[in-house]
Amino acid sequence: MKKRIRTADDVDFINHTALIDSKIIHIKTTPSKSGKTHFYWNKSRAELIVGSKIHFPVPSLAHLERYRKPCFDMGRDEIQVGDSVIWFFGKVIQPVLCATVIGITRSNGEKFLRLLPNHPESVIQETWARYERSRFFLVSNNKADRYRAPPNTIFAAYQDELDKVEEIYGPIRSQRLVLRYLMDNSLSMGEKAFLNCHLELFKGIYPWAGTYRKIEVVVTDRQHPTLHPQKVAQAMQEFCRDFSNKYLRLVGNNRERMLNALVYAHKELAWIHPFEDGNGRTIRLYLELVATTRGFGFDLTASMSSKKKKRYYHFAVRKAIQGYPDILTALLNRALI
Structure with a gap:
């Protein structure tokens, strides 16, 4: 008895009417360490399964495409049925x-x-x-x-779908926003600029893009507290006023003053935690916007290039919020060109 029965050539997808009574369908065979692995689709659960405890025979669509990469290789460019x-x-x-x-x-x-x-x-x-x-x-x-x-x-x-869309949109939208502010000297670095950073990163993805949070948020699994949501709007207004008067107005082309301004902004904005999500990315884009429009380069990607470095960066931010900004200052110093 054949385990897998090839479907007719015109039966080329799982929900075809010819397969309406089939609960399990063989969809592909890919290379593996042991030679090859057969994969099946469970229609009732809408899930991919490996060939165990299958009641044979089952219809097979595997002849539609021959795959060169293992199914479990997530670095592949090859798109496979079941992905x-x-x-x-x-x-x-x-x-x-x-x-x-x-x-x-x-x-x-x-x-x-x-x-x-x-x-x-x-x-x-x-x-x-x-x-x-x-x-x-x-x-x-x-x-x-x-x-x-x-x-x-x-x-x-x-969640992984959202992560991928954000990963693709983020660099494109960030560059577009920075260029817009570089080309228009009338745009200020006030509250609207910060809101624009969040809006540009997350518009069309989340309904709360560019708006302050209305819920309480704790950061990471260690439950670090943030400012109460009812105080966010006022705290942002106070931050923008102090940032402009005590820092940006005095920067000029002085690198040390620019660094102090960025450290202050990062520390304060991380504590306020203005948005429901995406605060870190918005803060980093805002710092890049501030530095770039004043003739400096700013690139924090080296501090975000691995899980270990990200943990260290987040540790530096927490220490700065607690009143110990030296580690964050060192990281931003390397990012400020």
């Missing part, structure tokens, strides 16, 4: 689609992927999408643990 991906749809109706690849076909020499949205309220429903490498990003192989996403406006069902 969770982000497709940059690029339309106002829904700029990105977070979906699972459930089929593949070819027409006129081009590859098309069948996409099933991961979020039930997605505006775009199950569809074929022409595969363009620059528009598709691998998010998950659907075997690793995934965490549900908080409310968002891009219909992301999982």
